[in-house]
Amino acid sequence: MSRVTTLLSQRLRRDWLQLALWILGTMALALAGLSGAASTYGTEQERTALLATVMANPVILLFRGLPSGPDEHAFIVFLLMPFLVMMAAFMSSFLAVRHTRGDEEAGRLEPVAATPAGRTVPTAATIVHGVLADVLLGILVAAAFLSGGSPVEGSLLAGFTAASGGLAYLGIALLAAQLMRTSRGANSLAVWVLVVTYFIAGIGNAVGTPSDDLTHMQSSWLTWLSPFGWAENTRAFDENAWWPAFLCLAVFVAFAAAALALQSVRDLGASILPERRGRTAARATLSSPTALVTRLAAGSAVGWMAGAFFAGALSTSLGSVVDQMGTDNPAVADMLKALSAEADLPQAVVVVFFTMVGLLAACAGVQTVARARQEEAHGTAEPVLASPVQRVRWLADFVVIGFAAIVLTCATAFAGAWAGAAGLDDGAALTRSAFVAASGQVLAASVFLVLTAVTFTLAPRWTIPLGWTLVTAAIVFGLFGPLLGLPEWVTNLSPFSVAPVPDGDGVDVRGMWWLVLATGIGAVASLSLMRRRELASAG
Known part of the structure; x- marks a missing residue:
């Protein structure tokens, strides 16, 4: 544990400013959404009319969350949740790749691996690092909702959902770093998974089943293939369903464990997916x-x-x-x-x-x-x-x-x-x-x-x-x-x-x-x- 603590302390000193920007920026987005939505859609009639419109418009549902009723706080979650999760996901993905494949590619991991810390302790430190960052992000998101007078359970669930969504993509990026040979490839894979799953959730919502009063949407099965879909189906301030967020945590645990296992068996500097072999001689165009x-x-x-x-x-x-x-x-x-x-x-x-x-x-x-x-x-x-x-x-x-x-x-x-x-x-x-x-x-x-x-x-x-x-x-x-x-x-x-x-x-x-x-x-x-x-x- 002392070895993990030593590496973690070094990384926190190195990353504190950029993590602060991501975390405080996510909190600022939540605060801005709370005040903005309250002033723009201040009456239940306005929110109900907008939700009815959203039900009939698949274009809007591609870029929004899951409608969960005209209640003011549930409506704000409908507007904000995908973007809160997205901010946490980007932060977590870049953190994971930077301190695994990025350090390995730059030659910083080899001297650490030669110490008693071994090959898996740096990855374990990265996991702890990412968990701490996402937990802090979730706490501040919950605090933002509470500061706006939102109910306690829904506020805590909104923060927990944002944090668990970030952790899901932390695990995905950790595994991507093991699969790809370069940090650029790992970042590209992680970002493409994020973008694809975002649109999978949006399409799943768009083809879902609206309620008779056109204020709620029941997701299609497609939404359940995406961590964004799980996060949206927590329905904070409406049903307050905690269990979909635990699916995000399950993905994190499974992928992080797989990353640790692969790190322990592959050669340092190698990758699970081999690089494409280059030509023996460069083309004239190079x-x-x-x-x-x-x-x-x-x-x-x-x-x-x-x-x-x-x-x-x-x-x-x-x-x-x-x-x-x-x-x-x-x-x-x-x-x-x-x-x-x-x-x-x-x-x-x-x-x-x-x-x-x-x-x-x-x-x-x-x-x-x-x-x-x-x-x-x-x-x-x-x-x-x-x-x-x-x-x-x-x-x-x-x-x-x-x-x-x-x-x-x-x-x-x-x-x-x-x-x-x-x-x-x-x-x-x-x-x-x-x-x-x-x-x-x-x-x-x-x-x-x-x-x-x-x-x-x-x-x-x-x-x-x-x-x-x-x-x-x-x-x-x-x-x-x-x-x-x-x-x-x-x-x-x-x-x-x-x-x-x-x-x-x-x-x-x-x-x-x-x-x-x-x-x-x-x-x-x-x-x-x-x-x-x-x-x-x-x-």
Whole structure:
């Protein structure tokens, strides 16, 4: 136990600031949701009307929780729970990979394994570390609900659910770190599992069975395949069912035990899933550093583009359906207009979906620049920079390829929107709206690209955690800020909220010039700062 305590103490000193940002940010989201929902949907009649709308609208249920009645506190959980779990899941996943596969890849685990601590104690310390972080997050979420006057049992259940959801993805990421050869691969696997299970829960809710009074939704079997679905089915402040959260804990225990078992039997530096064998000789297309960066970034970029195509296709193909719903029930129109600030309902649907495309594009850009940090930390950047390649040119390649990934992601979404609009009466207008929205999201996503690049030059060890944290916070507060009743100036801090959008037959440029200016300044600053920075080891 003393060995675990020693490692845990070192990791807490190393991680305290970024864990504080994640945990306090999650608590702030809960507090903002409590005040915002209370002011925006203050009467039971308003909440009942909105829930009736949600029952009939599968688009909204893809991005919300599980309706559990018009009670004020249950309604707030419906709005917030998926995002509270998501914040805990991201925090836990990055923590797990950073202190297992990340430390192993950077060479820090080998000297520890040579001590009496052995090979499994570091993983055990990571498990304890993650449990402490999620427990603290759950306590503060419960405290946030209690501070708003919520009932005690429901508040405690909401905090417990958020913590147990984070622990489920802690276990998943621990196992991913054993399966994959690199921290990048482990993080990608963990994040993709998180995203897929999030949408599985959303689809399961969307095809569920509504109650006769249209205030509750009974999940389909599909929802029960996802930790998000288990968390939502606790129904805090309604049924207060604790047992679904224990399914999350069961996943954590099983996956953490599997990770410990695999750690004890595999070779240090090896992985359960072997890496793909490389060619004996490089292709001629790899004769430049730009081509090398393109090769490194291609796989992840294709994944983000696939998701963007799906979102783009939905943005136009569902427009007519939602338009009819808005005619039958004005609450649908009110919600989508609040999310998008658009008066025209089909355009509002396009804007909402392309905001999600902007998120995917930002992820593609951030992941590309984060790769520069991984190359540096793993020592593979040094041979490249020992050649005639200058460090500014080296970073510029990652920034340029990251921007190309953003453009291609948005272009792929536009292609999906064009395909979805084919054959529709207003297909041409929707396609034009999609083009404007896609162009605007290129600008928004580019801000995160250059912010990550600036972080890489100023604080290399913060490149990956801060880059992903900024994207997550921007989408939560930018896209859902209006529904949560956040002040306009808060939602406008998100580049996604101020990107140009279609406005009838014209274009509302909104914060276009600010986004262009921020991107230009960030790009110039990152390349200028790179001239004076030395290579930094892993942190």
